Amino acid sequence: MSAALELQPIARRRLSLPLLGLLSGILVLACLLLALLGPVLAPHPPGQIVSPTVFAAPSRVFPLGTDYLGRDMLSRLLVGARYTVGTALPAALLASLLGTGLGMLAAVRGGLTDAVISRAMDTLISFPSLIFSLVIVAALGSSLAVLVGTAAVIYMPGCYRIIRAVAVDIETKDFVRAARARGERTSDIMRHEILPNIVTPVVTDFGLRFMFIVLLVSNLSFLGLGLQPPLSDWGGLVRENLSGLSVGAPAVILPAVAIAVLTVSVTLLVDNLPGRKAAMRER
Amino acid sequence: MNADPPPHVAVSGLTVTGNDGTPIVADLSFAIARGEVLALIGESGSGKTTAALALMGYARPGCRIASGGVRVGETEMLGLGRRALAEFRGQRVSYVAQSAAAAFNPAQRILAQVIEPALVHGTMTRRAAEEKARGLFRVLALPDPEGIGDRFPHQVSGGQLQRLMAAMALINGPALVILDEPSTALDVTTQIEVLRAFKHAVREQGTTALYVSHDLPVVAQLADRVVVLRGGRMQEEAGIARLLAAPEHPYTRSLLAAAAPAPQSPPAVAADAPPLLQVTDLTAGYGGVTAAGVPRVPVLHDLSFAIAKGSALGVIGESGCGKSTLALVVAGLLPLARGEIRLDGALLPARVQDRTPAQLRAVQIVFQMADVALNPASSVAASLSRPLRFYHDLRGAAARRRVAELLDMVRLSPGLAARFPDELSGGQKQRVNLARALAAEPALLLCDEVTSALDTVVGAAVLDLLAELRRELGIAIMFISHDLSTVRAICEQVMILYAGRRVELGGRAALRRRPMHPYTDLLLSSVPELRPGWLEGISFTHLAEAAGGLMPADAQLPCPFFRRCAVHIPGTCDVLLPPHRVLGKGSEILCQRTEAELLDMQQTASAPA
Numbered sequence: 014m015s016a017a018l019e020l021q022p023i024a025r026r027r028l029s030l031p032l033l034g035l036l037s038g039i040l041v042l043a044c045l046l047l048a049l050l051g052p053v054l055a056p057h058p059p060g061q062i063v064s065p066t067v068f069a070a071p072s073r074v075f076p077l078g079t080d081y082l083g084r085d086m087l088s089r090l091l092v093g094a095r096y097t098v099g100t101a102l103p104a105a106l107l108a109s110l111l112g113t114g115l116g117m118l119a120a121v122r123g124g125l126t127d128a129v130i131s132r133a134m135d136t137l138i139s140f141p142s143l144i145f146s147l148v149i150v151a152a153l154g155s156s157l158a159v160l161v162g163t164a165a166v167i168y169m170p171g172c173y174r175i176i177r178a179v180a181v182d183i184e185t186k187d188f189v190r191a192a193r194a195r196g197e198r199t200s201d202i203m204r205h206e207i208l209p210n211i212v213t214p215v216v217t218d219f220g221l222r223f224m225f226i227v228l229l230v231s232n233l234s235f236l237g238l239g240l241q242p243p244l245s246d247w248g249g250l251v252r253e254n255l256s257g258l259s260v261g262a263p264a265v266i267l268p269a270v271a272i273a274v275l276t277v278s279v280t281l282l283v284d285n286l287p288g289r290k291a292a293m294r295e296r
Numbered sequence: 297m298n299a300d301p302p303p304h305v306a307v308s309g310l311t312v313t314g315n316d317g318t319p320i321v322a323d324l325s326f327a328i329a330r331g332e333v334l335a336l337i338g339e340s341g342s343g344k345t346t347a348a349l350a351l352m353g354y355a356r357p358g359c360r361i362a363s364g365g366v367r368v369g370e371t372e373m374l375g376l377g378r379r380a381l382a383e384f385r386g387q388r389v390s391y392v393a394q395s396a397a398a399a400f401n402p403a404q405r406i407l408a409q410v411i412e413p414a415l416v417h418g419t420m421t422r423r424a425a426e427e428k429a430r431g432l433f434r435v436l437a438l439p440d441p442e443g444i445g446d447r448f449p450h451q452v453s454g455g456q457l458q459r460l461m462a463a464m465a466l467i468n469g470p471a472l473v474i475l476d477e478p479s480t481a482l483d484v485t486t487q488i489e490v491l492r493a494f495k496h497a498v499r500e501q502g503t504t505a506l507y508v509s510h511d512l513p514v515v516a517q518l519a520d521r522v523v524v525l526r527g528g529r530m531q532e533e534a535g536i537a538r539l540l541a542a543p544e545h546p547y548t549r550s551l552l553a554a555a556a557p558a559p560q561s562p563p564a565v566a567a568d569a570p571p572l573l574q575v576t577d578l579t580a581g582y583g584g585v586t587a588a589g590v591p592r593v594p595v596l597h598d599l600s601f602a603i604a605k606g607s608a609l610g611v612i613g614e615s616g617c618g619k620s621t622l623a624l625v626v627a628g629l630l631p632l633a634r635g636e637i638r639l640d641g642a643l644l645p646a647r648v649q650d651r652t653p654a655q656l657r658a659v660q661i662v663f664q665m666a667d668v669a670l671n672p673a674s675s676v677a678a679s680l681s682r683p684l685r686f687y688h689d690l691r692g693a694a695a696r697r698r699v700a701e702l703l704d705m706v707r708l709s710p711g712l713a714a715r716f717p718d719e720l721s722g723g724q725k726q727r728v729n730l731a732r733a734l735a736a737e738p739a740l741l742l743c744d745e746v747t748s749a750l751d752t753v754v755g756a757a758v759l760d761l762l763a764e765l766r767r768e769l770g771i772a773i774m775f776i777s778h779d780l781s782t783v784r785a786i787c788e789q790v791m792i793l794y795a796g797r798r799v800e801l802g803g804r805a806a807l808r809r810r811p812m813h814p815y816t817d818l819l820l821s822s823v824p825e826l827r828p829g830w831l832e833g834i835s836f837t838h839l840a841e842a843a844g845g846l847m848p849a850d851a852q853l854p855c856p857f858f859r860r861c862a863v864h865i866p867g868t869c870d871v872l873l874p875p876h877r878v879l880g881k882g883s884e885i886l887c888q889r890t891e892a893e894l895l896d897m898q899q900t901a902s903a904p905a
């Protein structure tokens with residue numbers, strides 16, 4: 014392209030949608046609140062059979078109907094939020110923290126450090142995630158800690174790769190060289206020179222990891238490897254009520270919808286975070 | 297004169313304002329006749345580029361063409377709608393930017409990109425466009441005009457790419473070509489061929505051109521007439537010969553004066569002062585070191601030099617000769633393969649990690665590209681505070697006070713402390729960059745092209761600042777530059793590098809008195825002179841030397857300059873290592889030719905024909 018052709022008389026403006034960001038923010042916040050307050054809000058004890066009808070349609074007493082045993086669906090969803098968000102959030106945080114830290118370390122140190130970490134991550138990533146979790150859960154049993162740890166280990170390499178790539182790019186900049194020439198330590202270079210410049214990719218990546226982990230945890234529960242009954246997260250709710258699918262029971266559809274709403278709104282929120290657009294414009 | 301046909305390009309009362317209504321270009325009127333080259337000169341910020349862009353009907357974001365008219369041929373540009381303007385640009389008016397590298401897509405072959413404007417505007421068939429492009433390559437004196445189009449942008453040199461961009465601009469036979477500082481980023485030797493090619497092509501095609509530049513000697517070679525701009529207003533308009541001979545406006549006179557900076561008085565350096573930095577037989581490069589102890593990609597070969605306390609050493613050479621590499625080695629960022637570096641007599645460890653805090657503090661580097669030298673996520677205050685805390689353990693109020701002092705030292709207002717790098721101009725960034733190095737209170741400052749990206753006025757301010765630092769703080773400076781006149785003005789020692797070898801090392805006389813190393817001679821005679829006709833007067837031998845370029849293979853020859861050298865001795869220079877010779881003027885060169893021979897040849901070469 015010749016420079017002349019590239020010049021545009023009017024700077025192309027993109028419609029920004031703060032509304033979308035706001036909306037998804039509210040939804041995410043709502044999910045977090047449910048996770049926190051779910052048990053308090055639940056109208057019935059979630060583990061108890063409270064109705065003689067299974068797969069009951071919504072009614073005044075059971076606003077979202079009942080499940081395959083006749084338990085109150087609203088209560089089970091409210092409490093399930095706690096397990097879904099409660100496993101995915103710490104797992105995503107852990108994956109992001111480790112991936113970002115190691116990614117920056119590999120970029121700044123380079124050489125052998127980089128080679129060793131990168132090789133280890135490649136090995137980890139080469140296991141199919143579901144099989145990997147099957148093995149771990151089979152070996153260690155299914156507990157909250159094991160689930161969180163497994164999910165974090167599975168999703169850390171993806172984060173590592175992205176952050177390392179971004180950090181390597183920044184590492185070649187002269188301001189990092191200037192810090193090296195000053196004699197700064199690796200940890201200071203990571204903290205002061207690299208980290209402030211990769212906040213956007215870190216946050217975006219966190220959103221993605223969170224979504225993946227929600228899906229993984231749901232999948233595991235769906236396979237019966239997640240939390241064990243009577244505890245149930247949203248994925249587990251879908252599985253246990255699967256037989257209601259033929260009668261179109263809300264008990265199987267609602268938890269699936271809840272998973273979709275949570276993951277989609279997290280993605281939208283991350284995409285519309287204030288400052289992200291400004292950061293993109295600078296590139 | 298009233299009977300004359302109307303001029304080919306007419307600008308009348310052109311006014312471009314910023315968003316707040318302040319004029320950036322005010323009431324500018326001039327005309328360009330068909331086939332004429334008009335130069336628009338002024339310093340950065342004088343509105344040259346804004347005015348040039350307005351000639352294409354374009355205003356940068358944040359600006360607006362408020363009033364006035366621009367007529368090109370029969371068309372009034374400013375009355376056109378968006379669609380018509382886009383059609384007009386690239387076809388009837390085209391633009392050659394300062395950096396050709398940014399305008400080419402690295403992943404596409406050159407020929408396809410050069411003919412793109414023709415295809416986009418549907419002015420000719422692909423076959424005809426390719427034929428035309430090859431013809432332009434020939435006119436622009438590009439090597440291998442048939443085949444060069446099949447290469448990718450990274451496979452040609454910077455000077456060649458600049459000429460290829462000119463070919464792109466000329467492909468549609470435009471009514472007006474705007475050239476915006478097209479040779480500013482080039483080496484002096486490369487600049488010669490680019491200027492000659494431009495001149496030839498413009499004459500050959502009868503092109504009407506607007507040449508935007510801050511460089512008077514360059515303008516003197518190309519332009520028929522000159523418009524001098526300052527603060528967006530025209531100061532003077534005159535034919536080039538008249539302007540140079542008898543400038544009317546005081547501002548024009550000051551520009552002429554700035555084109556030849558006066559030497560700074562060197563601070564008193566005791567003659568017998570022990571060297572602050574002593575480099576001996578330094579060999580360095582990239583890609584690690586082989587078992588034999590030489591770098592896999594050798595860049596610097598057996599360099600020896602010293603810098604005394606408070607003195608300035610200028611390092612000169614073409615792009616890619618290893619100047620920045622030398623700065624990296626001294627700063628400890630690139631470990632040397634052989635040789636030693638001593639600071640104040642003590643051995644300086646090769647790697648930054650092995651240096652003591654005092655040694656780290658003593659040597660500070662100011663990077664070439666101000667744009668990437670500052671952390672975009674740190675405010676100015678934060679950037680300056682890091683070294684203060686690191687070296688001097690200053691924090692809180694004490695650090696803030698020192699930041700203000702440092703900003704004052706580099707002539708920036710303390711209000712800038714809260715800004716981020718993207719809120720600073722290029723010159724301001726470079727000064728913050730310098731302030732960060734000064735925060736360490738160094739003994740030696742490694743300045744890599746610190747003024748190259750700045751215009752003359754800001755550049756001069758930075759040079760004054762460096763001189764003051766030397767006088768008052770006794771800081772020694774290694775001043776890397778490809779600008780000979782700057783080096784001549786501020787450095788009392790000069791080292792000329794060619795392909796990583798020190799071909800000449802001497803005092804100021806090295807760049808002033810003949811005889812000199814054949815390469816030094818080439819560099820010096822490549823700096824455009826402030827008189828029209830200089831470009832045409834260049835001798836063939838000089839041109840052949842200038843066109844050579846730096847080839848990697850040359851570094852393997854005993855004398856790397858052999859292929860380009862006009863006075864080489866076949867059978868000697870290409871088999872024997874050139875001896876060190878000390879010349880009468882006090883400098884030391886690396887050449888087979890004796891002083892008498894060189895003097896004889898350089899005098900005949902420079903004698904007027």
Ligand SMILES: Nc1ncnc2c1ncn2[C@@H]1O[C@H](COP(=O)(O)OP(=O)(O)OP(=O)(O)O)[C@@H](O)[C@H]1O
Nearest residue numbers: 582583593595614615616617618619620621622778
């Ligand atoms: N990281 C690297 N790896 C390999 N080769 C490199 C590297 N950096 C630079 N080089 C090469 O080393 C040589 C010297 O480069 P250097 O940057 O020192 O040149 P320079 O004289 O500063 O040029 P300029 O005037 O363009 O800044 C060049 O041939 C360059 O291509």
Ligand code: SF4
Nearest residue numbers: 855861864869887888
């Ligand atoms: S040694 Fe020979 S080739 Fe090299 S500069 Fe001297 S005369 Fe030219």
Ligand SMILES: [Mg+2]
Nearest residue numbers: 619620664744
């Ligand atoms: Mg350089």
